[in-house]
Each structure stands twice: as C-alpha cells, then as structure tokens.
Amino acid sequence: MTTATEARLAMRGGEWTGMTTFKLPGWVQCNLVVLPKVDAYDFLVFCQRNPKACPVIEVTDPGNPEPRFSAPGADLRTDLARYAVYRKGVLTEEVEDIKPLWQEDSVAFLIGSSLTFDFALERAGVPMSQVRVLDTTIPTIPAGKFSGPLVVTVRLMTPAHAIIATQLTARFPFNHGAPIHIGDPGAIGVDLQRPLSGVPVTSVPPELVPVFWACGVTPQRVAMISKIDFMITHVSGYAFITDLKADQFCTP
Amino acid sequence: MTTATEARLAMRGGEWTGMTTFKLPGWVQCNLVVLPKVDAYDFLVFCQRNPKACPVIEVTDPGNPEPRFSAPGADLRTDLARYAVYRKGVLTEEVEDIKPLWQEDSVAFLIGSSLTFDFALERAGVPMSQVRVLDTTIPTIPAGKFSGPLVVTVRLMTPAHAIIATQLTARFPFNHGAPIHIGDPGAIGVDLQRPLSGVPVTSVPPELVPVFWACGVTPQRVAMISKIDFMITHVSGYAFITDLKADQFCTP
Numbered sequence: 001m002t003t004a005t006e007a008r009l010a011m012r013g014g015e016w017t018g019m020t021t022f023k024l025p026g027w028v029q030c031n032l033v034v035l036p037k038v039d040a041y042d043f044l045v046f047c048q049r050n051p052k053a054c055p056v057i058e059v060t061d062p063g064n065p066e067p068r069f070s071a072p073g074a075d076l077r078t079d080l081a082r083y084a085v086y087r088k089g090v091l092t093e094e095v096e097d098i099k100p101l102w103q104e105d106s107v108a109f110l111i112g113s114s115l116t117f118d119f120a121l122e123r124a125g126v127p128m129s130q131v132r133v134l135d136t137t138i139p140t141i142p143a144g145k146f147s148g149p150l151v152v153t154v155r156l157m158t159p160a161h162a163i164i165a166t167q168l169t170a171r172f173p174f175n176h177g178a179p180i181h182i183g184d185p186g187a188i189g190v191d192l193q194r195p196l197s198g199v200p201v202t203s204v205p206p207e208l209v210p211v212f213w214a215c216g217v218t219p220q221r222v223a224m225i226s227k228i229d230f231m232i233t234h235v236s237g238y239a240f241i242t243d244l245k246a247d248q249f250c251t252p
Numbered sequence: 253m254t255t256a257t258e259a260r261l262a263m264r265g266g267e268w269t270g271m272t273t274f275k276l277p278g279w280v281q282c283n284l285v286v287l288p289k290v291d292a293y294d295f296l297v298f299c300q301r302n303p304k305a306c307p308v309i310e311v312t313d314p315g316n317p318e319p320r321f322s323a324p325g326a327d328l329r330t331d332l333a334r335y336a337v338y339r340k341g342v343l344t345e346e347v348e349d350i351k352p353l354w355q356e357d358s359v360a361f362l363i364g365s366s367l368t369f370d371f372a373l374e375r376a377g378v379p380m381s382q383v384r385v386l387d388t389t390i391p392t393i394p395a396g397k398f399s400g401p402l403v404v405t406v407r408l409m410t411p412a413h414a415i416i417a418t419q420l421t422a423r424f425p426f427n428h429g430a431p432i433h434i435g436d437p438g439a440i441g442v443d444l445q446r447p448l449s450g451v452p453v454t455s456v457p458p459e460l461v462p463v464f465w466a467c468g469v470t471p472q473r474v475a476m477i478s479k480i481d482f483m484i485t486h487v488s489g490y491a492f493i494t495d496l497k498a499d500q501f502c503t504p
Contacts, residue, residue, distance in 0.1 A: 044293070044297070044300070048296070048308050049311075059300055059301075059395075069393070143311075170503065
C-alpha cells in the first residue's frame with residue numbers, strides 16, 4: 001500500500017477498515033464534515049473564525065462528492081473507512097459508506113488533520129506517542145448556529161521535543177499549526193483521565209510535558225452542543241487521505 | 253496620526269481622504285468586499301479556493317458593519333476613505349460613505365492587503381517602490397457565480413532584493429504571501445504598459461526584475477467579469493486599517 005489513491009480504493013472496496021493514524025506517510029490527511037447546503041455558510045464562517053481547529057483545505061460544490069482539487073477522482077461518500085452520523089446533536093450511527101445518506105445539496109468540507117504532521121515529527125526525532133482527543137473549556141468563536149468548546153489532541157513529550165514540535169508544526173498551518181497550549185491541562189479545562197478518544201492518562205511521567213493542538217474533532221463536539229440537524233463526519237482517527245503532499249503544503 | 257483607531261476616525265470624519273499606501277506602519281491593512289447575504293456563500297468559497305488573492309481575515313455577521321475581531325468599534329460603512337460600487341459588473345460610482353447603500357443583510361469581507369508588508373520590506377532593506385495593479389491571464393478557480401482572472405501587484409527590484417522579498421512576504425500568508433511570479437510579465441499575460449492602477453512602465457531597467465504578488469483587487473475584476481448584481485469594495489490603495497499588528501500576524 002503506497003499511494004493515496006490505493007489507500008482510498010482499499011477503503012472504498014472494504015479491504016481497509018482500520019484507522020489512518022501513522023499510515024501513508026507524506027500525504028495530507030483530512031477530517032471530514034458533510035452538511036446540507038442550508039448550513040454550509042454558517043459552518044464556513046465558523047471555520048474562518050476558528051482556523052486553528054478548522055483549517056479548510058477544500059469545499060466541494062453542492063451535491064458533488066468529488067474533492068476536485070485535493071483528490072481528483074475520489075468519492076467522499078465511500079473513500080473513508082468510517083463515518084459518524086449526527087442527528088439533532090446525537091451520534092446515531094457509525095457507517096462505512098454514506099451513499100444512502102448523501103443528498104443532492106450535500107456539501108463536504110475537508111479540514112486538515114494533525115495526523116499529517118506526525119511523520120514530520122518522527123523525522124525530526126520526536127518519538128511517536130499515542131494521541132488522545134480531549135475536550136477543553138476554551139470556547140470557539142461562534143458563527144450562526146455553530147458554537148461549542150475547542151477540542152484538542154494531546155501528545156506527551158520531553159520539553160526539548162516540545163520546543164522542536166512547536167517550531168515544526170507551526171510550518172503546517174493547514175493541519176492545525178503550532179500548539180495552542182503546553183503544560184498544565186487544568187489551565188484549559190482538560191481532564192487527561194477522560195479523553196474523547198484514546199487511552200486515559202492516569203499520571204504524566206515527571207520528565208514529560210503535555211503538548212496540546214487544536215483538533216478537527218471540534219466540529220463533531222460543536223454539532224452535539226449546537227444540536228445541528230444533520231451532519232456527517234469522519235470518525236476520529238479514520239481520516240480522508242488526499243493527493244496533497246504534506247511537504248508541499250507547509251510554510252518555510 | 254499614530255494609531256489605527258485615529259486613522260479610521262479621521263476617515264469617518266472626512267479629514268482623511270487620501271490613500272493608505274505607505275501609511276500607518278505596523279498595522280494590517282485590508283481590502284473590502286461587501287455583498288448581500290445571498291451571494292456571501294459563493295464568495296467565501298471563492299476566497300477559500302483562491303487564498304493567495306483572497307486571504308480572508310474577517311467575515312462580519314449579516315447586517316452588522318462592525319468587524320468585531322479585527323477592529324472592535326469600527327464601522328465598515330464609514331471608516332474607509334473611498335469605496336467603489338459595482339452594479340451588474342459595472343463600476344457605477346465612487347463614494348466616501350456607504351451608509352445609504354448598506355442593507356440589513358449586507359456581509360463584509362476583510363481580505364488582507366499587500367500594503368501590510370511594504371513596511372516589512374523597507375525594514376529589510378528593500379527600497380519602497382511604486383506599486384502597480386495589473387490584470388493577468390491566469391484564471392482563478394471559480395466558485396458559484398464568481399470567476400475571472402487573477403489580478404496582481406508588481407514591484408520592480410534587484411534580483412537580490414527579489415530573493416529577500418520572496419522570503420519575507422512568505423511570512424505574511426494572510427496578506428497574499430510569497431510572490432506568484434518573478435520575471436517575464438508576458439508569461440502570466442501582464443502588460444506593464446496597461447496597469448489597472450498606477451503609472452505605466454514603459455521599460456524595465458536592465459538591473460531590475462518585476463516581482464508579482466496576488467492582489468486583493470481580484471474580487472473587483474471578478475465582479476466585473478461575472479456581472480455580480482451588487483458589490484461594494486474599497487478603491488485600490490484606499491484600504492481599511494485594522495487593529496491587528498502585522499508582526500503578530502505572520503509566520504516564523
């Protein structure tokens with residue numbers, strides 16, 4: 001399995017059903033949000049106002065499931081391994097195909113994922129560490145009906161690696177960019193023992209520091225808090241793999 | 253005249269009627285686009301697809317002329333020195349106040365301006381040079397009814413300065429970022445003798461090279477080409493001055 005196209009076709013065919021975390025080094029991975037056109041404007045303004053959580057890489061034309069710019073020929077209804085469906089703010093099902101749910105006015109948003117920079121961190125000598133997804137008490141800036149708390153990922157690393165990681169991830173503004181916080185989880189309302197996904201952290205080893213990045217799971221929390229009528233997303237860790245090369249999509 | 257607020261109030265009061273080019277060093281300057289809500293979604297997608305020409309710094313809530321995030325307390329109907337009004341693709345008037353034209357569903361977009369980085373260039377030893385605005389034959393990526401050619405600015409400088417300017421302006425992704433072209437104007441369909449604004453260049457001195465940046469006048473060309481029903485913009489060179497500091501709004 002070497003190219004983004006092959007990975008997507010394997011997901012389409014049902015041969016790939018697992019996560020994309022630490023898979024397909026070098027390609028930009030994306031979070032997915034699908035909304036009816038009627039909610040698309042407010043959501044796009046929400047993304048503009050919260051670019052660290054929701055850096056928009058592509059917006060599809062209404063009804064067209066092909067991301068023409070970031071992955072020509074792909075089909076966003078089938079080319080992710082796992083989707084989550086939210087109705088009036090409630091997660092009602094997880095599915096492997098959203099063709100039956102796709103509407104003629106559906107708009108898909110691809111939002112950069114921090115999975116993209118995990119390989120860049122490894123290349124820079126920052127060891128791969130388990131990624132947890134966590135709620136914070138930091139509010140996002142609302143837009144229309146969309147509001148709710150910022151969701152973050154946390155990675156535990158040494159202070160020296162935290163400094164490298166801060167510099168390096170700042171080069172990936174379309175994949176959440178630099179951290180939003182380093183150190184005390186309580187300062188941003190995070191409880192490391194209660195992740196939204198990933199294994200709880202019972203205690204942080206004294207030689208490590210928690211480093212927090214804004215996370216593309218934020219729209220899923222916002223859908224729940226704001227009781228959005230109908231929204232489809234990826235499942236955390238099951239990202240869409242674009243044809244964009246991570247190294248061509250970062251700043252100097 | 254030292255602060256952004258003072259500058260805006262002077263424009264509001266009619267004491268400041270001139271251009272903002274090379275004025276108010278240090279503050280982020282913005283291009284303005286005002287559209288009825290019905291056209292706002294297509295335009296925001298257009299900006300997402302053409303981020304070098306249209307880096308969005310703020311989208312106001314419908315009907316509210318205050319840019320709450322980039323200049324709290326400002327009024328976008330009065331706080332620019334000069335506005336252009338386009339009706340069905342035709343520039344019908346230039347005015348100093350758009351209060352009579354503002355609708356209850358008007359949405360304002362603030363788009364970063366390259367005027368922001370002119371002082372950074374000067375600080376880096378790149379002499380201030382006259383800025384021209386020019387049409388190209390490079391198409392933008394359309395969105396809905398919005399399509400048309402990319403508009404650029406050109407600055408003439410030595411090759412050594414062009415290298416410095418490329419590195420430096422890449423740090424300002426929300427103010428058009430790095431150049432889109434260096435050298436032969438013909439390669440991007442530019443005629444230096446026919447600028448949209450600024451003095452024609454009859455010949456480029458042999459020691460200088462033209463350096464081209466994507467320009468926030470692009471939406472005005474797009475309004476004309478696409479015959480947009482009703483759109484208000486700033487007049488080229490008469491930008492909106494935000495409270496954002498340029499040095500806090502750039503990458504490492």
